[in-house]
Amino acid sequence: MSKILVTGGLGYIGSHTVVELVNKGYEVVIVDDLSNSSLCVLDGINKTCNKSVKFEKLDLRNIKFTKDFIENNKDIDGVIHFAASKAVGESIENPLKYYSNNLFSLINLSEALKDLNKPIKFIFSSSATVYGDPEILPITENESIKVAESPYGNTKQIGEEILYDLTQSNSDFKVISLRYFNPIGAHISAEIGELPIGIPQNLVPFITQTAIGKRKELVVFGDDYPTKDGSCIRDFIHVVDLANAHIKSLEYLNKITKPNFYDTFNIGTGHGSSVFDLINSFEIVTNQKLKYKVGKRRKGDVGECYANVNKANKILNWKSKLSIEDSLLSAWNWEKKINNEKL
Ligand code: UD1
Numbered sequence: 001m002s003k004i005l006v007t008g009g010l011g012y013i014g015s016h017t018v019v020e021l022v023n024k025g026y027e028v029v030i031v032d033d034l035s036n037s038s039l040c041v042l043d044g045i046n047k048t049c050n051k052s053v054k055f056e057k058l059d060l061r062n063i064k065f066t067k068d069f070i071e072n073n074k075d076i077d078g079v080i081h082f083a084a085s086k087a088v089g090e091s092i093e094n095p096l097k098y099y100s101n102n103l104f105s106l107i108n109l110s111e112a113l114k115d116l117n118k119p120i121k122f123i124f125s126s127s128a129t130v131y132g133d134p135e136i137l138p139i140t141e142n143e144s145i146k147v148a149e150s151p152y153g154n155t156k157q158i159g160e161e162i163l164y165d166l167t168q169s170n171s172d173f174k175v176i177s178l179r180y181f182n183p184i185g186a187h188i189s190a191e192i193g194e195l196p197i198g199i200p201q202n203l204v205p206f207i208t209q210t211a212i213g214k215r216k217e218l219v220v221f222g223d224d225y226p227t228k229d230g231s232c233i234r235d236f237i238h239v240v241d242l243a244n245a246h247i248k249s250l251e252y253l254n255k256i257t258k259p260n261f262y263d264t265f266n267i268g269t270g271h272g273s274s275v276f277d278l279i280n281s282f283e284i285v286t287n288q289k290l291k292y293k294v295g296k297r298r299k300g301d302v303g304e305c306y307a308n309v310n311k312a313n314k315i316l317n318w319k320s321k322l323s324i325e326d327s328l329l330s331a332w333n334w335e336k337k338i339n340n341e342k343l
Contacts, residue, residue: 003027003075004250007060007109008082010037013125013183015045015192017080017243022049024247029073031058032083036197044191060105063112070112078121078253080246081109084155087201088129088300091152102155103162110166110173119172121253123246124163126177126264128235128305129153137272138308141179141264149300164262171259176249181235181268181307183242185327186334193334194239203275204236204328207282208335211290218290220275222297227304231275235268235306238322238330242267248318268307269320278324285329 004021008014009030015037021028022045030042034057042055060066060083070076084102085091091098106124113120130153131139132146148154163175184204186193199215200206209215223230245267253261273281279290312318 001025001027002077002250003029003073004078004080005073005076006030006080006082007105008032008037008084008125009055010034010039010041010045011082012194013180013239013242014080014082015041016187016239017082017246018045018053019048019187019192020240020243020247022051022053029054029056029076031056031060031069033057033059036085038195041192041195048187048189048191060108061101063108066108067112067115070109070116074116077119078123078250079109079113080123080125080250081106082125084125086152088150088152089201091150091155095151098151098155102152103158106159106162110162114170114172117172119174121250122163122173122175123249124159124175124177126160126179127153127156128179128181128266128268128307130157130160130179131305133302134305137304138270138306139266140308141266141311160264167260167262174253174256174261176253176262177264178245178249178267179264180242181237181266181305183239184236185238185240185322185330187240188330190330190333190337193331193338195338203278204331207278207290208331210292211282211286211288211332212335212339214339216291218279218292219295220279220292221295221301223276223294224297225303227274229274229276232301233272233274233304233306235271236273236278236324236327237267237269237320238327241269241320241322245312245316245318248312248316252316263315265312265316266307266309267312268309270307270309272304272306273324278328281324282328282332285325286332
């Protein structure tokens with residue numbers, strides 16, 4: 001079975017992807033610099049898979065350490081590259097951190113892989129943020145790429161371009177960029193989930209932290225959008241479904257024989273849900289009232305963003321399976337678990 005390197009494998013999406021890979025029989029090696037994650041995630045992964053997954057602490061910005069690591073792991077034949085900073089607001093305040101971390105890491109990793117002179121399957125974590133405010137809904141991969149709204153978004157656009165150019169110049173690389181919509185939820189085991197540091201910026205961790213009493217109330221950012229109930233609409237996808245899209249992508253790249261291969265896929269459910277829909281579903285699945293109020297719009301938010309996922313359905317043979325209710329219940333079980341354990 002092939003050996004896959006997962007960078008940022010102790011992060012939110014990375015950890016769930018590692019579990020799915022191991023459960024499908026892949027040999028996995030994780031690297032992570034622990035800048036926004038913790039070693040207890042490795043324990044959660046190991047418990048969930050009932051295996052001891054290989055891990056090395058590595059900062060990919062260091063070219064020498066990166067090259068040494070790849071040289072010592074010559075037998076990898078696939079890479080899933082999650083390692084990156086992801087807070088939109090922070091990227092506006094500290095753009096150099098984002099350009100340096102997200103782009104040097106990608107370049108160093110690619111350089112090191114290039115030195116192996118062997119075929120490499122490479123999956124890149126991109127984001128629906130590359131579409132900005134979409135012209136046509138649901139969003140297809142043909143939607144135009146807008147000027148990025150943040151340095152974080154720009155690093156995703158530039159990352160895609162770097163990898164496209166690399167595939168055109170080097171036939172060893174076969175690359176897929178996955179454009180994620182809004183991942184939510186946690187593994188059903190409640191051994192791994194989202195671990196935001198400080199005040200959560202994303203909706204679902206804010207909801208679960210409010211429900212458990214860590215936050216006073218949720219603020220709904222605007223109810224005056226031109227949507228069915230005035231709140232924003234997003235394509236919320238269970239993180240385990242999203243994780244499985246990476247495996248389908250690796251399987252697809254296995255079948256590709258033509259050189260210079262690069263492609264992009266939207267990974268979402270294909271359905272939009274509003275912020276109020278999410279609040280209602282959360283109240284139903286957890287059987288409790290959530291404290292919230294309506295506030296002003298958040299700068300940079302678009303009214304509606306949801307995916308057309310026909311391309312991934314057809315070409316990758318991948319489809320999301322889990323519901324919003326599954327996602328919210330798993331996120332809630334995870335929140336309760338980490339509060340009991342005081343991680
Ligand atoms: C955000 C990022 C996006 C990133 C994604 C990763 C921004 C502008 N975009 O997407 O680049 O790829 O996270 O997960 O930050 N909301 C509230 N109250 C809250 C939090 C959120 O009403 O306390 C609303 C937001 O206005 C939005 C929706 O919930 O309409 C989802 O927000 P969020 O989870 O932050 O995701 P995005 O903004 O879609």
